[in-house]
Amino acid sequence: MAVKKASEAVLRGLAEEVQKWGCMKQTGVSLRYMMEFGSNPNPRNLMIAAQFLHKELPIRIARRAIELDSLPFGLSQKPAVLKVRDWYLESFHDLRCFPEIKDSYDELAFTSMIKMIKVRHNHVVPTMALGVQQLKKDLNPRILSRDLGEIHEFLNRFYMTRIGIRMLIGQHVALHDPNPEPGCVGQINTKLAPMLLAEHAAEDARAICMREYGSAPEVIIYGDPSFTFPYVPSHLHLMMFELVKNSLRAVQERYMNSDKVAPPIRIIVADGIEDVTIKISDEGGGIARRGLPKIFTYLYSTAKNLVDENYNHEATADRVIMAGYGCGLPISRLYARYFGGDLQIISMEGYEYPFIFSLMAMGMELMLTFTYHVWEIRKNVCHDFHDCLVHYQNWKNQAIILMQVGGSTFEAN
Numbered sequence: 001m002a003v004k005k006a007s008e009a010v011l012r013g014l015a016e017e018v019q020k021w022g023c024m025k026q027t028g029v030s031l032r033y034m035m036e037f038g039s040n041p042n043p044r045n046l047m048i049a050a051q052f053l054h055k056e057l058p059i060r061i062a063r064r065a066i067e068l069d070s071l072p073f074g075l076s077q078k079p080a081v082l083k084v085r086d087w088y089l090e091s092f093h094d095l096r097c098f099p100e101i102k103d104s105y106d107e108l109a110f111t112s113m114i115k116m117i118k119v120r121h122n123h124v125v126p127t128m129a130l131g132v133q134q135l136k137k138d139l140n141p142r143i144l145s146r147d148l149g150e151i152h153e154f155l156n157r158f159y160m161t162r163i164g165i166r167m168l169i170g171q172h173v174a175l176h177d178p179n180p181e182p183g184c185v186g187q188i189n190t191k192l193a194p195m196l197l198a199e200h201a202a203e204d205a206r207a208i209c210m211r212e213y214g215s216a217p218e219v220i221i222y223g224d225p226s227f228t229f230p231y232v233p234s235h236l237h238l239m240m241f242e243l244v245k246n247s248l249r250a251v252q253e254r255y256m257n258s259d260k261v262a263p264p265i266r267i268i269v270a271d272g273i274e275d276v277t278i279k280i281s282d283e284g285g286g287i288a289r290r291g292l293p294k295i296f297t298y299l300y301s302t303a304k305n306l307v308d309e310n311y312n313h314e315a316t317a318d319r320v321i322m323a324g325y326g327c328g329l330p331i332s333r334l335y336a337r338y339f340g341g342d343l344q345i346i347s348m349e350g351y352e353y354p355f356i357f358s359l360m361a362m363g364m365e366l367m368l369t370f371t372y373h374v375w376e377i378r379k380n381v382c383h384d385f386h387d388c389l390v391h392y393q394n395w396k397n398q399a400i401i402l403m404q405v406g407g408s409t410f411e412a413n
């Protein structure tokens with residue numbers, strides 16, 4: 001009884017603390033700052049960074065814990081979401097219990113602690129996705145189609161801030177690497193070769209496809225192998241992996257019972273002056289028109305539902321799956337947008353299904369924050385499209401095809 005009372009008091013205290021910290025103002029950190037600061041990771045700088053994180057991370061984490069407790073339609077009460085909420089509470093508790101950072105010894109201990117926090121939150125996305133699926137299963141279909149915008153907005157915000165928190169922790173931890181790869185400032189690789197990364201991501205996605213279907217379509221990558229730009233490799237890998245996985249699944253399912261050889265998935269890496277654009281296209285049949293408005297929501301997947309009566313969400317969340325959570329596209333778009341890029345999709349149902357997403361290179365003034373949306377063809381953004389033709393001559397045919405699909409009467413002049 002005494003133990004129960006004590007734990008209740010502790011929990012109440014923790015909840016009050018979370019409320020208090022959740023109301024504090026969070027501080028933004030620009031990428032430029034991370035690069036400048038990270039280029040000289042001496043003990044004094046590392047201590048300043050750790051002291052900042054010691055104050056900043058509990059604010060960010062408390063805000064998410066509060067939000068996780070007040071989601072609509074009972075989403076907060078779903079077992080998977082409660083589990084995620086508990087991870088946030090535990091991490092908040094760990095951070096708040098950590099004493100003031102006074103010397104390098106404290107700084108190292110703090111760094112190990114936040115590294116562990118990052119690992120604790122590794123499976124937040126699939127676990128939340130399971131929570132959303134649990135909700136989807138229980139919800140009245142009328143609500144489902146009508147008004148899940150609020151949940152969608154929450155998840156967008158939630159995942160975007162998660163990217164920010166993980167970037168801050170990952171950067172601090174990476175600055176302790178005694179032998180960083182040449183050109184790396186913490187997690188940022190100033191000389192990232194997108195073609196090489198695309199190869200790795202495509203191989204990883206093909207391995208999952210092999211595991212699932214026993215075979216996998218080819219992936220062909222075009223571009224300049226010597227081209228590099230500054231970016232966070234783990235972010236680019238995540239996006240490429242998710243998008244290639246989708247393409248592989250579409251092609252595989254379309255061709256697995258046919259006599260024809262499955263056509264390859266094509267990746268084109270276009271190195272523009274101010275941005276980098278990567279196009280992924282497949283001939284998997286595209287998306288039905290009625291599905292298109294939903295593809296960036298967290299509730300849409302045409303793969304089989306993962307939640308059944310006997311599901312074990314721990315085991316499922318740990319396993320990388322081919323498809324089914326319905327969050328590969330929205331999450332990839334968040335990652336692209338995190339550094340000012342975007343992910344756009346143009347589907348030609350029944351013919352070909354090109355994916356396009358732009359990431360940006362380092363601009364002169366706004367480091368890693370500038371991009372233009374070259375493919376907003378339907379809005380007739382003439383100068384952008386003109387630039388696009390100039391920079392990406394080898395895309396001309398595809399661009400024209402895309403224009404026709406958009407039904408635009410645009411003329412590049």
Ligand SMILES: Nc1ncnc2c1ncn2[C@@H]1O[C@H](COP(=O)(O)OP(=O)(O)O)[C@@H](O)[C@H]1O
Pocket residue numbers: 242246247250282284285286287295300301302303322323324325326327328329330353
């Ligand atoms: N390349 C593609 N070709 C056809 N349909 C696709 C493609 N990529 C995505 N989709 C559709 O969009 C849905 C959502 O994709 P995603 O967000 O990655 O979730 P998941 O892959 O878990 O279903 C997929 O279930 C599929 O119906």
Ligand SMILES: [Mg+2]
Pocket residue numbers: 242245246322323324327328329
């Ligand atoms: Mg997917």
